[in-house]
Amino acid sequence: MEEHKIKSAWEIAQEKIARMPDLTSEELIKQKEREFEPIGEAIAKKYLGGGIRATELKTGLIKYRGAEGQIVKQALISSLAQSIELGNDVRNKRAMEGFQVFAGASIAFEEARNTFDSINSEFEQEIQQRHKMFETLGKDKLQRLGISGSAIRPNVKGNEDWQHEENRIRQSFDMKVDRLRKDLVQLAQDAQL
């Protein structure tokens, strides 16, 4: 008589897994990316938030070798690149210092940094000019309502028209900033750990 063995849930699961085909190399890469990208992003986040110093960025990568190390590094420098935002001087300075750790003090990196400074200063100048114009318009409007004097300052940043204007100016710089982000990522990628 055939003996029927009662299988545990664990054993049934193991059998099912054994019947499944192996992961393709593409799936394996994707799986690794899913696993290691968040690590690089987390290191960048911690660094940008002031949790670690620029010099500690490389030490954070030491424990990840080979393909895994590359994924972590790629995610880290992509996050640094994405954190660059015109007008956000504190964060931009930090992001650039982070890039320098990877890219080194090369001429190419200095050029990229100078290009960014020049784009940023062009952006800030335009923002300042338009902000001043909005402020003047706001004061004229207040004057018509019988409100004037040195104490008053219209709330320009709370004005919807200004928010649209600021977005428009920001978007007009998008292409330049994106190109610069790509250059920085390339420089940091090319450099050896």
Next chain:
Amino acid sequence: MRLVKNLYTYVWSGSNNNCNTCVFAATLSEGRHLMVDPGHINTPFYQEPSFDRLLKEMKEDGIDGGEIGLVVLTHAHPDHCEAAVVIQDKTKALIALHEADEATYQVIGGKADLYLDEGDLLLGERRPAKFCVYHSPGHSPGHITLYWPEQKVLIAGDVIFYHSTGRVDLPGGNAKALKQSIEKLAQLDIEYLLCGHSYGHPGIIKGKEAVRENFEFLMRNILF
């Protein structure tokens, strides 16, 4: 109640906490009014309809609440500013406060149209009335006081009360800053000192002598 010229004061007399309010009638273009600190909409706990009561009292003085053109907030605590959101919504009045209190005002859904820094505030078109805005932090970081030199009136908000001062234990409070604010205001020539709350006193300190005595009391007993 008309205090002097076109300045009306509304001293809160309900059971719960709410602030006193001032109205400068017909001081803006097209006869619109300036209101300082409209207070709560309804008081907490007892839900007294404080803002409706204010509008009723104003109406009795011939002032239409629908014609408010500017609301100045001495600071952004809800017992001073909550009703400003309703006024802005219903009358399109502009809301003014110090930028350092803006974040607190946003918590109750408020939106400032203009900021007030230390300096002159001129209201009216042909012969504008001049007010001096003082940044008076301590009770809150963006607390302002409003001085009307022509009539020697100081709207003190929650900086100075009768024989007392505003508390400094709320977020952004600072005892040292409050002391400095009061010392600065003590230099002004004041005939009427309008307190943000009455706290067992009529809420208006009248006469130079009484004002001076109050400052001296604060310096001697509270700000030493």
